[in-house]
Amino acid sequence: MENLENDLENNKKPEIENQIDENNHLDEVVKADSNIEENSEPIFEEPKIVDTPIEEVKPTPISTPEKKKKNGYKIAFFTLGGIVILGAAGYFGYPYFKKPAVVATENVCLDSDTKIYEAYKDAVVMVKHRYAYFAKINGKEIQLNVPEATEQVLYGTAFFIDKKGSMISNSHVLRPWTSNEGNEEIYTNISNMRRKIASILTTDIQPDGYETFIASNWGNASSEYYEEGGDYHDEGSEENHGEDFVTSADATVDSTVVSVDDIAASIPHKNYVSEDDIEVYMKTVDISVALHNSTDEWLPCTIGKLSEDPSVDLGVLQLVSKETPNSVVNIIDLKNAVVDDSSIQPGEKAVMIGYPLGEDLALTSSGVKVQLYNGQISKETDGTKIQYSVTSTNGASGSPIFNHCGQLIAVNFSGIEKIQGYNFGIVTKKINSIYPFLASRVGLQEEKLTDKTQ
Structure with missing residues (x-):
């Protein structure tokens, strides 16, 4: 132990x-x-305790985290701003900012109907032409507002060919009263209206009152005025001229005539405007075009040169602004068109983009929509027109006709309404008569050949 x-x-x-x-x-x-x-100064100083209230103590700012925080706010701000701008552009400016799915370039084959449509749908427009009867009386022009002279509206198609607002269409779309269809009826109406105006319009009516006076008194007008009035009585006096005897019966007639003349002399005499001083004709009231995808927006136009050859149904239309809209990225370039119409053979594809039946088919709940129809070449060209089996009707006049590669081969101008499949177009080379392009095209080809040789 x-x-x-x-x-x-x-x-x-x-x-x-x-x-x-x-x-x-x-x-x-x-x-x-x-x-x-x-023996020396202190190296470290003891911390001093200060009685400071808790609420007055403020943390010392730290620079690096704050900078990161500010950068985060900036990024979020600019990102949100970008989204808002893009959203506004997409909502309000879609027709103007959008790009076509296919961009047409020279010597590139658009090998499907869809590609042709996507490339050129914005270049094809609907034409709305309002026209009416006008009269010029002693130099004063007025529009006739009478039952026989109601305002007419015609729909057609046109397409842009340059950046200056120039378009190609048919001459019968731009000046329908000069076409063969209905010419006889128009001339008859013009002749009758001249006579009717002369039968009611007196020389005491002031030019500013012509339009109102004619419309108010049209029910009393007669196109047979001269036959029943002046000419009839003149013929009667000529029949009795040269008789060398007077019977008792004749004497009685003579006394009656004198009595009638006395009564007529007491009635105030009215002078009527001569028919020779009256000119009646048809004239454009307004002509405008609507773009594909537009909504109730019509762009005013002027009519340019028309073909002088009645067999070439072509004419030029131009925007008043003389500037093709930015939404039309691809014009239908005539430098890429087929001008050798002998190379277009029956059986080859034909594609039409246009506005058959005008607003009846084009107007939708989301705006104007152009349409595509296809078929094939039916017959060899005669040098001016070519036939194809593409569905067409009123309103499609002036539509471009393309081949399988999207090259312009013709401008649609006529067909048989009751039987589809028999439609005709003016071959592309004839456009040169109203809008010269072949000379510049030849010059361009020569320039390319020169560049190659160099």
Whole structure:
């Protein structure tokens, strides 16, 4: 037992000695520190405790996180702004900012109907032509507002050929009263209206009152005025001229005539405007075009040159602004058209883009829509026109006709309404008579050949 206690005491002794050594070391360090404080400035200053209310303590700003935060706000702001701008452009400016799925370039074959449609749908427009009867009386022009002279509206098709707002259509679309159809009826109406005006319009009516007076008194007008009035009585007097005797019966007649003349002399005499001073004709009231995808927007136009050859049913139409809309990325370039019509053979594809039946088919809930129809060439050309089996009717006059590659080969102008499949177009080379392009095309080809030789 005594040995065990000695062992425990011997084991504890080293530990106690170690602790004493450590305490002595710490005391030496403290003494060294105290000597430094007495002989020199303190290296470290003890923090001072300040009694500051909690609410007044403000954290020190940290620069790096704040910068990142600001950059985040900027990115979010500009991203949102970009989305708003793109959204507005897409909603309000879609018809003007959109690009066609197919861009037509020279010598590139658009080998499907869909590609041809996508390339040229914006270049083909619907024509709305309002025209009416006008009269010029002693130099004063008025529009006739009478039952026989109601205003007419004709729909057709045209297509852009340059960036100056120039379009090609049919001459009968641009000047329908000069076409063969209905000519006889128009001339008859013009002749009758001249006579009717002369039968009611007196010389005491002022020019500014012509239009109102004619419309108000049209029910009393007669196209047989001269036959029943002047000419009839003149013929009667000529029949009695040259008789060399007078009977008692004749004397009685003579006394009656004198009596009638006396009564007529007491009635105020009215002078009527001579028929020779009256000109009646048809004239454009307004002509405008609507673009594909447009909504109730008609662009005003002027009529340019018309073909002087009655067999070439072509004419030029131009926007008043003389600037093709930006939405028309692809004009129908005549430099890429087929002018060698002898190369167009029966059986080849024919594609038409146009507006048959005008607004009846074109107007939809989302705006004006152009239409595509296809068929094939039916007969060889005669040098002026070509026949094809493409569905067509009123309103499609002036539509471009393409081959399988999307090259212009003709301009649609006529057909048989009751029987589909018999339609005709004026071949492309005839456009040169109203819109010269072959000379510039030859010059361009010569320039390309020169470049190649160099």
